[in-house]
Amino acid sequence: MLKYLPIRDPYIMALISTVVLASFLPCRGEAARIFDVLQDAAICILFFVHGAKLSRESIVRGSGNWRLHLAVLACTYVMFPALGLVTSTLAAGFLPQPLIVGLLFLCLLPSTVQSSIAFTAVAGGDVAAAICSATLSNLLGVFITPVLVNIFLGAAGNGLSMEVVQTIILQLLLPFFLGHLSRPWTGAFFTRHKLITTMVDRGSILLVVYTAFSAAVVQGIWHQLSAYDLVVTLAISAVILAIVLTVTRYGARALGFALPEEIVMVFCGSKKSLASGVPMAGVLFPAATVGAVIIPLMLFHQIQLMVCGVLAARYGKRPETEA
Numbered sequence: 361m362l363k364y365l366p367i368r369d370p371y372i373m374a375l376i377s378t379v380v381l382a383s384f385l386p387c388r389g390e391a392a393r394i395f396d397v398l399q400d401a402a403i404c405i406l407f408f409v410h411g412a413k414l415s416r417e418s419i420v421r422g423s424g425n426w427r428l429h430l431a432v433l434a435c436t437y438v439m440f441p442a443l444g445l446v447t448s449t450l451a452a453g454f455l456p457q458p459l460i461v462g463l464l465f466l467c468l469l470p471s472t473v474q475s476s477i478a479f480t481a482v483a484g485g486d487v488a489a490a491i492c493s494a495t496l497s498n499l500l501g502v503f504i505t506p507v508l509v510n511i512f513l514g515a516a517g518n519g520l521s522m523e524v525v526q527t528i529i530l531q532l533l534l535p536f537f538l539g540h541l542s543r544p545w546t547g548a549f550f551t552r553h554k555l556i557t558t559m560v561d562r563g564s565i566l567l568v569v570y571t572a573f574s575a576a577v578v579q580g581i582w583h584q585l586s587a588y589d590l591v592v593t594l595a596i597s598a599v600i601l602a603i604v605l606t607v608t609r610y611g612a613r614a615l616g617f618a619l620p621e622e623i624v625m626v627f628c629g630s631k632k633s634l635a636s637g638v639p640m641a642g643v644l645f646p647a648a649t650v651g652a653v654i655i656p657l658m659l660f661h662q663i664q665l666m667v668c669g670v671l672a673a674r675y676g677k678r679p680e681t682e683a
Contacts, residue, residue, distance in 0.1 A: 372662050378566050382573035382651075383582060392578075395571045396647075402564035403639040404535040409560050410473075410498070410635075411539025412546045425489050428621050432471070432493040435608055435629030437504055440467040443600055445512065451596060456584055458652030459593050461513055465641065466656045467600070468508040470501025472631040479668050483675035485623025493628040501636060502533055509644050531643060561635055568638045569654070576651025585652065590659075597660040601667060604630045623675055627668060634661040 387395045444467025448460045455463075473494045480490035539546070550557050573581070608629040612622035637657045641650050 372665075374562070374566060375569060375658060378569050379573050382570050383577055386574035386577040387571065388574070388578060392571075392574060395567075395574070399568050399571045399642060400531060402567045403531050403642065405560055406535075406564040406635070406639060407531070407533075408535040408539035408542075409550060409557055411536040411541075412543050412550050413539075413557065425486075425492075425621065427615070428486075428489055428617060428624060429493050429496060431611070431615060431617075431625055432629045433497060433500070435604065435611075435625070436471050436497050437468075437500075437508070439607060439629075440600075440604065440632075441508060441512065443467055443603060447596060447600060451592075455592060456589060456652070458581075458649055459585070459589060459656060461645075461649070462653040462656040463593065463596060463600075464512060465509065465645075465653055466597070466632055466637070466660055468505050468512065469632045469637045469640070469657070470505060471497040471628050472633045472635070473498055475665065475668070476628045476631050479627040479672040480623055482672040483623045483627065484620065484678075485627070485675070486620040489621065490624045490628055493624060494631075497628065498633065498636060499536075501633070502536065505636075505640055506644060531639075565635060565638050568642050569658075572638075572642060572647070572650035572654060574651075575647040576649070579648040581651050585655075590655070593656050594659050594663075597656055598663055601630065601660065601663055605667070605671070619678075626671070630668070631664055632657065632660055634658065 386392075441464075444464040447467070448464045451460050451463065471494050476494040477487060477490050481487050605626060608626045609622065612625040617625060634657060638654055641654050641657075645653050
């Protein structure tokens, strides 16, 4: 069926199908409470696996280029939030509040790991530096994103109360560090069995998306949002990505980076992580609003994959890359 549709990625189709399923068959009552427990367990397992996959050797190997890593972090946690603030202010007159919150939340998230590294490799960039930059962004994001959400979206989120801080520590930080500490025993297993890690990664996100959208549907999300709202959100997401890609490309050249480093800055500095963003939204926002808040992230995720796939192929064909 995929060949007849404009979306070819089976995972994106699975996300869309999950939203459709939650729209027609949302979990309610006791089932919703069970899914909440399953969601919390899935988030813990997801961050445990992320920690177990984190290679200290890769970080050490790529950590020397501190100017590049600082530039990537500045794109992720300075430029993106600034764009989010401008965008949310301009969109205040013609988008519902949950989508405005979602657009700003999108801009506060860490970079991706897997796709940033994969696109860097395809484009002929510095893979070791990409591993370090993307991993550092994700690691710091567990701390930085909740703080930024509290600063910019305190009224819309749960706020950084002791209960939220405890949830962040128990569901995100503790499993991540336990997973990393277990790497001597579990790292080889997860490396050999990539299908298992992929199922945990994507299955956890699908479970969180279903639970979040179920709560949103029960609260009447599709009576609050229209097709026009979704199209405008998609267009705004595309504009944000275009601005960031332009700034990272020409900013890398202005900073004197070589082509392999420019590629790292473009692909690590322009990404936002669906794998980290969806679980964080479940922790940082009330259950009734999470479904709407993650819509911009899901749209941005699809756009960034398609656009960066084309850019990576073009970088890879350049004579400078081949040399």
